[in-house]
Amino acid sequence: MSASDESRFEPVRRIQFAFTDEQEQFRSTIRRFLNDKSPTIEVRRLMGTADGYDPEVWRQLSEELALPGIQIPEQYGGAGFGMVELCIVTEELGRALLCAPYFSTTVLAANAILNAGTEAQKSTLLPDLASGARLATLAVTELNGHWDPREIELVATPVADGYLLDGVKSYIVDGHVADLLVVAARVPATVGHAGLALLTLRSNSGSVERRLLESMDATRKIARIDFRGAHADLLGSLDDGAKPLVRTLDQAAIALANEMVGGAQALFDSAVDYAKLRVQFGRTIGSFQAIKHKLADMLLEVELAKSAAYYAAQSAAADNPEWPALACLAKAAASETYLHTAAECIQIHGGIGFTWDNDTHLWYKRAKSSEVFLGQPNYHRELLMQRWGV
Amino acid sequence: MSKVSEAEVRAEVRTWLAANWDAEMSLVVWRNKLADSGWGMPQWPEAWYGRGLPVGLARVVEEEFAEVGAVGVAKSGVRLLAAATLLEHGSDLQKKKFLRRILTGEDTWCQLFSEPGSGSDLAGATTRAELNGDYWIVNGQKVWTTSAHHADYGMLLARTDWDAPKHEGLSFFVIEIKQPGVDVQPLKQMNGHASFNQVFFTDAKVPPENLVARVGDGWKVAMTTLAHERRGADGLSAPSKRGSRTGRIYVEERAEIETANQPYRWYPQRAGRVDLVIERAKETGSNRDPHVRQEIARLMIMAKSAEWTARRARAAQQQGRPQGPEGSLGKLAASNVARAAAHVHTLITGAEAMLTGTGSPRDGIIAEILVSVPATSIAGGTDEIQRNIIAERVLGLPKEPRFDTGPFRKVRRN
Numbered sequence: 001m002s003a004s005d006e007s008r009f010e011p012v013r014r015i016q017f018a019f020t021d022e023q024e025q026f027r028s029t030i031r032r033f034l035n036d037k038s039p040t041i042e043v044r045r046l047m048g049t050a051d052g053y054d055p056e057v058w059r060q061l062s063e064e065l066a067l068p069g070i071q072i073p074e075q076y077g078g079a080g081f082g083m084v085e086l087c088i089v090t091e092e093l094g095r096a097l098l099c100a101p102y103f104s105t106t107v108l109a110a111n112a113i114l115n116a117g118t119e120a121q122k123s124t125l126l127p128d129l130a131s132g133a134r135l136a137t138l139a140v141t142e143l144n145g146h147w148d149p150r151e152i153e154l155v156a157t158p159v160a161d162g163y164l165l166d167g168v169k170s171y172i173v174d175g176h177v178a179d180l181l182v183v184a185a186r187v188p189a190t191v192g193h194a195g196l197a198l199l200t201l202r203s204n205s206g207s208v209e210r211r212l213l214e215s216m217d218a219t220r221k222i223a224r225i226d227f228r229g230a231h232a233d234l235l236g237s238l239d240d241g242a243k244p245l246v247r248t249l250d251q252a253a254i255a256l257a258n259e260m261v262g263g264a265q266a267l268f269d270s271a272v273d274y275a276k277l278r279v280q281f282g283r284t285i286g287s288f289q290a291i292k293h294k295l296a297d298m299l300l301e302v303e304l305a306k307s308a309a310y311y312a313a314q315s316a317a318a319d320n321p322e323w324p325a326l327a328c329l330a331k332a333a334a335s336e337t338y339l340h341t342a343a344e345c346i347q348i349h350g351g352i353g354f355t356w357d358n359d360t361h362l363w364y365k366r367a368k369s370s371e372v373f374l375g376q377p378n379y380h381r382e383l384l385m386q387r388w389g390v
Numbered sequence: 391m392s393k394v395s396e397a398e399v400r401a402e403v404r405t406w407l408a409a410n411w412d413a414e415m416s417l418v419v420w421r422n423k424l425a426d427s428g429w430g431m432p433q434w435p436e437a438w439y440g441r442g443l444p445v446g447l448a449r450v451v452e453e454e455f456a457e458v459g460a461v462g463v464a465k466s467g468v469r470l471l472a473a474a475t476l477l478e479h480g481s482d483l484q485k486k487k488f489l490r491r492i493l494t495g496e497d498t499w500c501q502l503f504s505e506p507g508s509g510s511d512l513a514g515a516t517t518r519a520e521l522n523g524d525y526w527i528v529n530g531q532k533v534w535t536t537s538a539h540h541a542d543y544g545m546l547l548a549r550t551d552w553d554a555p556k557h558e559g560l561s562f563f564v565i566e567i568k569q570p571g572v573d574v575q576p577l578k579q580m581n582g583h584a585s586f587n588q589v590f591f592t593d594a595k596v597p598p599e600n601l602v603a604r605v606g607d608g609w610k611v612a613m614t615t616l617a618h619e620r621r622g623a624d625g626l627s628a629p630s631k632r633g634s635r636t637g638r639i640y641v642e643e644r645a646e647i648e649t650a651n652q653p654y655r656w657y658p659q660r661a662g663r664v665d666l667v668i669e670r671a672k673e674t675g676s677n678r679d680p681h682v683r684q685e686i687a688r689l690m691i692m693a694k695s696a697e698w699t700a701r702r703a704r705a706a707q708q709q710g711r712p713q714g715p716e717g718s719l720g721k722l723a724a725s726n727v728a729r730a731a732a733h734v735h736t737l738i739t740g741a742e743a744m745l746t747g748t749g750s751p752r753d754g755i756i757a758e759i760l761v762s763v764p765a766t767s768i769a770g771g772t773d774e775i776q777r778n779i780i781a782e783r784v785l786g787l788p789k790e791p792r793f794d795t796g797p798f799r800k801v802r803r804n
Contacts, residue, residue: 017698017705272785287788289774292781299780300723303716304695311698333691381687382680390668390677390686 015314019088027088033065034096040359046099047218047362051177053100061100062132068106069130072114077127083251087258087313094262097362099219101135104174107255108248109136112182115251116198116236116244125180125200136180138248139169139225147249147375149184149242150192156185156199156232163199163234165227173373175223176212178203183232184245193242199232206230217369219362250327253374254316257309257330260338260370264302267338267345267363271295274349291348298344305330305337325387332380338367399447403429403454411460413637417646420639421463421494429455430463430493438477438485439493446708459635461643464495466650467537472499472545474618475562479603479611484564488543495646500541500567502532502589503612507804510775512547513557513609514794514803517591519548526550526563526596528571531588534769538574538587540649541567546596547612550605552799559798560608564600571595581761585653619770620721659755660762660769661724662731664693666752667738676738685737689730696723715784722776725767732763 019027037057046052061067071086072078079085086107093102110129113122128134142153154167165185175181181203186195203210207230215222236244272295275286285291312330315323342364346353353360371377410423424430425439433448434440443451455462469492476484491497508514517530528548538544544565551559567574571594576584603611667686671677677686703716736743739756746757767773781787794801 017701018709018711272787275787283791284788286781286785287790289778289790292785292787293774293777295785295787296722296777296780299715299785300719300726303699303719304692304723307698307702307716308691308695310702311694329687329691329694332687333695378684381684381691384687384691385677385683388668388690390671390683 015311015318015320016084017311017314019084023084023088026085027092030065030067030089030092031095033061034092034098037061038096038098040097040362043097043099043219043362050212052174052218052221053177057098058100058132061102066130068102068132069110069126070106072106072110072126072130076122077130078110079130083254083313083317087255087309090255090259091262091309094259094366095266097219097263097266097366101137101174101177103220103252103255103259104137104172104178105129105135107252108138108173109178109180109182111251112138112198112244112248113200113235115247116240118236121200121233121235129180134179135174135177136182137172137174137178138182138184138252139172139175140184140245140249141169141171143168143170145171147379149196149245149249152184152186152196154183154185154227155188156183156197156234157188159231161231163197163232165199165201165230165232168224168226170213170222170224171373172223172225174221175203175225176210176221181208181225182235183227185232187238193246195238196242196245197238198235198245200235201230201232215369217365219366220369220373246324249374250324251316253327253331253380254309254312254323256370256374257305257327257334258313260334260367261302261306261309263363263366263370264305264334264338264341267341267360267367268295268298268302270360271298271341271345271348278350285348294344294348298341301337302341305333308333325384328380328384328387331374332377332384335371335377335380339364339371342367394443394447396447396450399432399443399450400454403451407454407458407460411458413459413639415639417461417639417642418494418496420461422490424463425490425493434477438489461639463493464646466495466647467498467541468501468545468619469495469497469499471501471615471618472543475545475611475615476564476602478614479562479607481599481602483599484602488564497542498537498540500535500538500544500587500589501615502535502538502544502546502565503615504532504534506531506533510772511794512612513560514801515547515549515560516803517546517548518552519546519550519561519563519596521550521598524598526598526601528563528565528591528594528596531590533577533586533588535574535587535589536585536653537650538567538589539576543567544589545602545612545615547608549798550608553797554606555796556794556798556801557609558606560612561605562602562608562611563596564602565594565596569594580764581656581659581758583653583656585656656758656762659758660728660765662728662763662766663735663755663759664689664727664731666755667731667734670735670738670752670756674738674740676740682734682737685734689727689734692723692730693727696720696727699723715780718780718784721771722773722780725773725776728763728766732760735759 046054066079067089069078070081070089074080113125129136141147144151154169156163156165165183181201183199185197185199207228209226211224213222213224275291276284278285308330312326315326345360349358349360352358406429428436428439428441429451431439432441432443432451433445436442473489473492476488503512505515505517507516519526519528544567546563546565547560549559550561571592573590575588577586577588578584671686676682699716700720706714735756739751742751747754750757782789
């Protein structure tokens with residue numbers, strides 16, 4: 001098929017397969033910043049703190065790079081870019097394993113507010129998130145650990161001036177430090193997608209009890225929050241139902257897929273470097289075909305997962321109708337690739353790879369938490385089949 | 391080369407097509423016009439049937455041809471690999487003698503590289519060429535030769551010096567296939583087709599002017615051929631789809647493509663026929679099986695990601711960026727996709743996967759997938775060789791220790 005045939009059968013908005021020069025420069029800027037601010041010694045230090053991030057680095061990332069508001073429109077104080085730039089950020093953060101409340105604030109909460117909020121709510125809530133002044137998160141999962149919105153049980157009971165939340169949310173990323181909580185709940189006596197709503201409240205309001213959980217991946221802190229008649233405001237309208245939440249989760253899956261391929265690339269690079277250094281039987285281990293072939297297969301897997309993650313981001317940015325299906329595809333691909341790359345990276349390092357002092361386990365654990373976060377690969381593969389009408 | 395804009399090229403080719411394209415012309419007459427004008431191979435040098443345009447602008451020309459349904463130069467088989475090789479290494483005499491008739495489709499070519507004793511290790515070729523008086527005399531055997539049964543010429547890699555190291559004792563020749571010393575026999579494959587040939591040489595003759603580059607340069611020249619082979623899309627020829635498609639020239643083009651494609655009707659099947667998976671799942675009802683759904687999704691994720699990876703490589707190339715690792719991965723990805731597709735087709739098909747022939751699902755196509763995919767991870771460089779190439783050239787890992795240095799005469803071989 002000639003190039004001209006392809007161009008005519010493309011969807012209306014063409015999907016870009018290469019980043020622009022500006023996007024590449026943006027990526028380099030972030031990478032330089034992170035090389036400086038997030039060496040693994042810093043990652044290890046922050047893993048051990050209760051808050052799990054460095055407020056000074058967060059301030060710089062906000063003031064110097066404007067990252068927390070990267071995809072937030074300028075009218076709400078953001079930088080006005082889109083999904084592609086957001087995903088460049090998450091890919092670089094994943095690569096550097098930056099410990100910061102970015103995914104929670106920018107990817108989850110800000111997108112939820114953008115998708116669900118009224119004009120007035122967006123104008124009120126988003127500028128503080130865009131400037132990095134406030135942290136926020138989105139609470140979806142409950143004790144049952146499901147990412148499928150239909151499984152949400154937490155009840156929002158309408159009262160005169162808002163809603164009262166009753167129930168427990170868990171596995172909430174950065175739930176222990178977020179100032180603003182966006183909570184997915186359902187109005188009384190509803191099931192499935194019907195009756196779902198997003199609500200906001202301050203985390204310091206009464207009747208909200210937050211507890212930091214001991215997370216296996218200490219670079220991504222998670223919390224449990226108990227709501228006992230906590231007062232919350234409805235975000236947007238009940239008429240939208242589950243749509244804004246589903247859209248937010250799909251966007252998050254794409255951003256996470258990009259974060260994961262960034263991490264997978266870091267692991268892969270480290271495996272190649274080690275294979276070139278380590279000598280056994282009088283040869284560098286990278287000269288053995290057993291290692292070479294493993295690395296070639298890893299490279300293939302990482303590049304394929306990157307292609308899926310990039311394509312999903314480009315499709316979402318272009319509002320290609322297929323993008324929600326591609327979110328599932330990218331998430332499933334990146335989950336398996338990241339974990340597999342992490343396991344193989346440990347294998348290539350041999351004994352040293354299983355030690356605490358070696359850095360590989362930091363990414364391995366992020367791979368493991370990311371595999372589960374937002375839904376495991378089998379969940380996303382099934383959702384992909386449904387969305388493709390199989 | 392003077393710098394020209396896309397708009398200028400577009401306008402110029404449009405004007406030329408308006409004045410010259412005629413669907414009632416004979417294919418050969420038309421293609422001679424293409425050769426004379428340079429519009430058939432716009433990226434080739436102006437001295438040799440081209441216009442010296444960069445690849446990006448050559449695509450523009452292709453688009454304009456497609457727009458009016460104009461037929462291009464002959465592209466089937468390995469003819470363009472031969473042409474690219476001769477363009478880079480051939481003498482002016484050779485270019486003059488061979489290039490035009492490659493483009494017009496009057497001559498068909500084949501590639502005589504692989505041997506029964508040297509598959510992955512192509513440089514271990516033992517077919518010999520010895521200069522005897524006025525001719526090089528060729529003896530030996532080649533295998534997996536596409537199109538040899540109707541080829542006019544072959545690109546021959548033969549050993550001319552047994553005391554030189556392996557890679558330095560080879561020379562590259564153009565050999566006439568239709569001569570008494572060349573015997574072409576079909577080679578039947580495990581899927582029942584016979585798409586390739588074995589070619590036996592018994593005192594076959596090559597005139598000295600058909601030596602390409604110098605004696606001992608064979609490996610270097612063959613690497614050029616292989617580089618173009620890797621770059622090019624492997625697959626069946628297809629006519630352009632637009633334009634009225636009626637007229638003498640289209641009849642001739644269809645016949646040409648029919649002949650070229652005939653032995654390779656199973657090629658889509660060796661790639662796994664991912665396109666059939668979802669409709670097969672629906673028609674068999676296996677789309678209700680949660681395990682099958684998971685496996686279909688796995689396959690589709692891999693296949694789509696491979697497709698997008700190829701698009702990324704092309705986009706980077708079009709933007710003039712240095713090629714990233716994504717450009718070297720296509721072949722390995724295709725093997726994985728083909729294997730996974732055969733696995734999923736089997737899951738979907740169930741007991742009927744034990745059948746073959748016209749009484750089996752999809753008129754035998756499913757069975758043909760199952761017995762054709764093993765070719766994908768072998769043909770054109772095995773997966774293992776691909777992994778070595780990726781590891782050494784892309785990742786910069788050290789080479790394996792070698793046991794084939796020194797005079798080739800003393801190297802262990804089959």
